[in-house]
Amino acid sequence: MKPKNILAKRVLGSFGVTVASTVLAFIASIVLSRILDAEAFGTYVYALSWVTLLGVPATFGLDVLLTRELSIYCTKKQWALARGLMQWSGTVVVCISLLVLSIAIFVVLGVAETDSTVAIAVVAALCSLPIMTLRTLRLAAMKGFSAVVLGRIPDSIIAPCLLISLSILFKIVFKESLGVVSLLVLTIAVSLVTLIIGACLLKTVIPKEVDVASPQYQSKVWLSTAFPLVLIGGAQIITSRTDVLMLGTLLGPESAGLYAVASRCASFVLFMQMAVLSSLSPTIASLYSQEKKERLQRVMTKSVRLVFFFSFLTSMLLVSGREFFLSIFGGEFQSAAPPLTILVLGKLVASSCGVVGLLLSMTGHQNFKAI
Secondary structure, eight states, X not given: OXXXXXXXXHHHHHHHHHHHHHHHHHHHHHHHHHHSOHHHHHHHHHHHHHHHHHHHHHHTTHHHHHHHHHXXXXXXXXXXXXXXXXXXXXXHHHHHHHHHHHHHHHHHHHHSOTTOHHHHHHHHHHTTHHHHHHHHHHHHHHHHTTOHHHHHHIIIIIHHHHHHHHHHHHHHHHSSOOOHHHHHHHHHHHHHHHHHHHHHHHHHHSOHHHHHSOOOOOHHHHHHHHHHHHHXXXXXXXXXXXXXXXXXXXXXXXXXXXXXXXXXXXXXXXXHHHHHHHHHHHHHHHHHHTTOHHHHHHHHHHHHHHHHHHHHHHHHHHHHTHHHHHXXXXXXXXXXXXXXXXXXXXXXXXXXTTTHHHHHHHTTOHHHHHO
């Protein structure tokens, strides 16, 4: 199959998974917001936002490094380095995530009231940090092996389906809704199941040459490369999660819940960008390592135009029907219409800027991106 056809197939497959995952995440938010009230839903989102934020130092930028380097190693047939990087990155991420988890729980228990529902929810959510980081690393490895679509299925499709089904089943069987802490425990259990499924899928896509190769390590090089990627990932997560964390801390869980629903609706604007980004990562790294810069330029230009076209159409639909979309979550969430409009316009502007950050990260210019 021609490289152009392979890329088109990846984009279409990733687009399908992105659409399905966005719809499932939307449905999950609806189900959970109906099961919980606005304040409890806000507590749930607030607690998980801390996990997402702390996932940045816990992964230490090794997810981006893994995707990029595995793609290059496979292109150059450096199987020993590929195996070494996989083993090394897994060990480092587990150690760092456990350290971050211990410090975070110590801080939360030290500054919060022990009987606070929010504090208990945050501690419960933090227990999922090692699982979340390993899921991120597993997905990065599958992207590096060009198994983008297959790699996203456990976290993007299976996880929300399980969470929705089990939440509804609990309500039907026990005739009562889940509490915040119970829902977080259920979320962690679902994450563990999908981690195991994802690990099994990863084994099926690892080249045989990597399995039989003796691992070779370049720890100093990998660490020096990963550090700016931590700064980049931190900036991205802070941009996407600080809003919820600030609202939850300053105004309370209910405000965070209203805002989270508006943010969930606005996320539809960037679903095409997410699909393209997932598909382009290994392609950019491979083309750049082979010095096929003209082809890389064509791929990037077409991708940016495609992303903005779909983002514009989605933005117009969300703004014109914002009250209807918010009412699906419940009447109390309709007051989030103004934040939804602002978020949609902001994400539309972001989509027009293209995928420059990904291009810098995948071509070894992560230092410029960090700056």
